[in-house]
Amino acid sequence: MHLEWARPGVLRATAHAFEFAALVAAARYVAESAPPDIPEESLEQLRHVLSDYDTQTRHLHEAPPRNESD
Numbered sequence: 001m002h003l004e005w006a007r008p009g010v011l012r013a014t015a016h017a018f019e020f021a022a023l024v025a026a027a028r029y030v031a032e033s034a035p036p037d038i039p040e041e042s043l044e045q046l047r048h049v050l051s052d053y054d055t056q057t058r059h060l061h062e063a064p065p066r067n068e069s070d
Helices: 017-033 040-062
Strands: 002-007 010-014
Touching: 017 040
Parallel strands: none
Antiparallel strands: 002 010
16 A cells, blocks of 8 residues: 555555455444444544445446556
């Protein structure tokens, strides 16, 4: 995994699909079975991020894969 600043407050992440899948799986686990001490606002933010991820994943499946030379 590689992280870099795209601009202040915005990170660009480059990761293998399995690395990103592990992060998303962990986030889903927390969102679905969070202990009661996690603030509801934090859970809502996490659910929003997961919703955005699901939307973007659908777009990826609809678009042809890019060549590395693109």
